[in-house]
Amino acid sequence: MKKFSKSEINEFVQLLDFSKIEGNLIPVVTQDYKTKEILMLAFANEEAVRKTLETGYAHYYSRSRNTLWKKGETSGHVEEIESVVIDCDNDSLLLKVKQVGAACHEGYDTCFYRKFEGGALKIVGKKVFNPEEVYKK
Amino acid sequence: MKKFSKSEINEFVQLLDFSKIEGNLIPVVTQDYKTKEILMLAFANEEAVRKTLETGYAHYYSRSRNTLWKKGETSGHVEEIESVVIDCDNDSLLLKVKQVGAACHEGYDTCFYRKFEGGALKIVGKKVFNPEEVYKK
Numbered sequence: 001m002k003k004f005s006k007s008e009i010n011e012f013v014q015l016l017d018f019s020k021i022e023g024n025l026i027p028v029v030t031q032d033y034k035t036k037e038i039l040m041l042a043f044a045n046e047e048a049v050r051k052t053l054e055t056g057y058a059h060y061y062s063r064s065r066n067t068l069w070k071k072g073e074t075s076g077h078v079e080e081i082e083s084v085v086i087d088c089d090n091d092s093l094l095l096k097v098k099q100v101g102a103a104c105h106e107g108y109d110t111c112f113y114r115k116f117e118g119g120a121l122k123i124v125g126k127k128v129f130n131p132e133e134v135y136k137k
Numbered sequence: 138m139k140k141f142s143k144s145e146i147n148e149f150v151q152l153l154d155f156s157k158i159e160g161n162l163i164p165v166v167t168q169d170y171k172t173k174e175i176l177m178l179a180f181a182n183e184e185a186v187r188k189t190l191e192t193g194y195a196h197y198y199s200r201s202r203n204t205l206w207k208k209g210e211t212s213g214h215v216e217e218i219e220s221v222v223i224d225c226d227n228d229s230l231l232l233k234v235k236q237v238g239a240a241c242h243e244g245y246d247t248c249f250y251r252k253f254e255g256g257a258l259k260i261v262g263k264k265v266f267n268p269e270e271v272y273k274k
Binding site: 004005007008011012015020021022027029031035036037038040041063083084085086087088089092094104105106108111112113114115116117118119121124 | 157200241248
């Protein structure tokens, strides 16, 4: 797992351009560092980027709940950071991670588990867990 | 290359939730269908999604120029659609593509060509072309 020092984090967030999306957010794409499968696409504000780099676990900003969100905080399906990559415009991030469990809250290995083909959505992801069991109260 | 019929396209855009980003946009992540490298992250409005599916070439919406944008229209570095994948919330897309030339306008194979490591950005992408030659007037 990859963590970063306070001064590294300060330097990094200075580079990022949060101005382009309402609420000062950047899109973050998360990729399995080994299989290269894309796991999810979410958003981060500065706090989420800082927490990600400080703890070594992916954090995002939930636009529906208006709050910082550690991926896996309920399910245990955390994402350990292997590397952090920035795009040419400094306005989006790629997190290469080791995914514990599965990325999608619907139980699939990836949130991108449906391909559009022949006029219908075809399931191409792998069901890894039962959401009703993992998210039960 | 994968193209879609008018009725398939109508069906598909109905599924998408464009409401979450100002300007009715969704984030689109583009991946090399063979190497699985992530090439870029951009935005699309409904028109861009329609054009992508209709023509078989990736189209995006340029927020800086406020216009529909066919990737590669200037450089020739088009992206041929191999498959279209939708995420669990219907608010982002994954395009698996065959990239002609290189994805990044700075000449690298991917827009995500810099990794944050040891307090600095380290170039991990491969320089494929010279932007001054490709984008010359």
